[in-house]
Amino acid sequence: MTDLETRMGRATRHRIEIVLALALTLAAFLFVALAVWAEQGTGISVSQAWVRPTIGEGRITAAYLKIQNIGDDADVLRGASSPKAARVEIHETEMTDEGVMKMRPLGDGLAIPAGESVTLKPGGTHIMVMGLDGALAKGASLPLTLDFEKAGAVEVSVPAGTGPADAPGEADAAGEVDHSHH
Structure with a gap:
């Protein structure tokens, strides 16, 4: 070489x-x-999540939470799902002209403006969980996947109780939680 x-x-x-x-x-x-x-992250933050325990062998419940859009763009919660439920829907509770409370699914989803938060709460917008595969006792948790238009899937483990982090819920004079609107 x-x-x-x-x-x-x-x-x-x-x-x-x-x-x-x-x-x-x-x-x-x-x-x-x-x-x-x-x-x-996704620009979406979820806090104060809780779900009502079912009554007896009930297979339906409602979940509540606070969604904060920490991103620069508006987003829309399009739907939700759970491996423990047959169907999960975003519902709105409205008072009719006749004074009757009615729930209806939000067909267009729930808008979450940029830099703002939306709280899903009893008597208002909430997540209906139907066809549970078993009763949901206080202290248990329910896995939920929230489907956002821009942020995509956000998974949340929702504790069963009477309020966020088991804070006091909406109780009537006898101390019973009001389930009448669900």
Whole structure:
């Protein structure tokens, strides 16, 4: 091998090492960028979640929570699901002109404006959980997946109780929780 061939071999190895180093640096940069993007989350924050325990062998309940849109764009809660329920719907409770409370599904979803929050609560907008695969006792939890138009799927474990983090719920004079509107 001549001196020229030896120098060309070293130069080629050096170029390969530089290209490999650049490729690894780019891969590391992309990994960090994706990790930061994932850390930023969906722009949706869910808090104060709770679900009513079922009564007896009941297979229907309602879930309540606070949804905060910490993103820069408005989003829409399109629906929800649970592996423990046959059907989950977003409902709105309205008072009719005749003074009767009626629930109806929100067909167009629930708008969550950018930088604002929406609270789902008893007597108002809530998540109806129907066809549960078993009774839901106080202290248990219900897995829910909230489906947002932009943020996508947000999974929440919802504790069964009488209010957020088992805070006092809406009780009547006898101390019983009011389930009449569900």
